Amino acid sequence: MRSPAHSGVQSPRCNEYGDMRVLNLYCGLGGNALHWPEYCEVTAVDVEPKVLDVYAAHRPNDKIVEGDAHSYLLENINDGWDFIWSSPPCQSHSRMQKATRHDCLKYPDMSLYQQVLLLTHHFDGKWVVENVRPYYEPLIQAQSVGRHLFWSNFIIRAKEIPQPKDFIFLGTSADTQKLKDWLGIQYEGNIYMGGNHCPGQALRNAVHPDLGLAVLESSILDEQKDLFA
Numbered sequence: 187m188r189s190p191a192h193s194g195v196q197s198p199r200c201n202e203y204g205d206m207r208v209l210n211l212y213c214g215l216g217g218n219a220l221h222w223p224e225y226c227e228v229t230a231v232d233v234e235p236k237v238l239d240v241y242a243a244h245r246p247n248d249k250i251v252e253g254d255a256h257s258y259l260l261e262n263i264n265d266g267w268d269f270i271w272s273s274p275p276c277q278s279h280s281r282m283q284k285a286t287r288h289d290c291l292k293y294p295d296m297s298l299y300q301q302v303l304l305l306t307h308h309f310d311g312k313w314v315v316e317n318v319r320p321y322y323e324p325l326i327q328a329q330s331v332g333r334h335l336f337w338s339n340f341i342i343r344a345k346e347i348p349q350p351k352d353f354i355f356l357g358t359s360a361d362t363q364k365l366k367d368w369l370g371i372q373y374e375g376n377i378y379m380g381g382n383h384c385p386g387q388a389l390r391n392a393v394h395p396d397l398g399l400a401v402l403e404s405s406i407l408d409e410q411k412d413l414f415a
């Protein structure tokens with residue numbers, strides 16, 4: 187099931203033993219990582235065992251850590267990663283949160299900005315923090331691609347991946363299959379997360395694999411540019 191898709195871009199950090207060390211925080215079902223090349227040695231962290239089972243089925247060579255990604259970053263930031271990707275939960279920042287605030291008013295989760303600041307000032311490798319476009323003006327400037335915002339220390343050269351029609355409302359079991367096919371992530375039945383009753387939520391949370399690959403490759407191209415500057 188694991189996709190070997192690889193566009194031919196080689197990391198300058200990568201050697202014949204395949205040692206581009208990647209930390210994939212809040213890995214979810216692994217949409218962002220599905221097309222990452224074999225030479226990436228990935229450690230994937232998530233708190234939800236059910237999504238980790240699906241992730242592991244699609245990326246069997248990745249190291250899986252079940253636990254809190256926010257503290258994992260703080261405790262392991264200096265462990266020699268070449269690239270760190272973080273996708274903290276987007277619900278508290280999303281426009282949908284504002285639309286439903288009468289039912290469940292909550293503070294925006296500031297771990298997003300804490301991680302952006304930590305990575306900006308305390309990490310030497312390439313990094314990206316991904317989230318949705320928020321209902322407010324982002325507190326730190328970001329790059330946008332489609333419905334995503336990316337904070338990073340490199341220019342993201344990626345195009346929006348067309349989404350299935352009525353993406354945000356896809357919630358029936360048949361719709362869920364459409365989302366699975368769109369992402370190329372298959373599993374039996376439905377996964378419900380964080381008290382959400384929509385079976386499409388876990389899938390809609392995922393970054394499309396082609397976008398995940400384009401972002402990783404952008405970091406590599408940026409590093410090659412630095413090498414030859």
Ligand SMILES: C[S@@+](CC[C@H](N)C(=O)[O-])C[C@H]1O[C@@H](n2cnc3c(N)ncnc32)[C@H](O)[C@@H]1O
Nearest residue numbers: 212214216217218232233234254255273392393
């Ligand atoms: C937006 S999704 C990640 C999507 C993923 N990047 C992808 O492309 O498939 C956010 C994930 O964060 C996980 N999560 C929420 N709180 C967490 C925490 N404190 N530590 C680790 N994972 C957490 C959820 O289980 C969910 O899978």
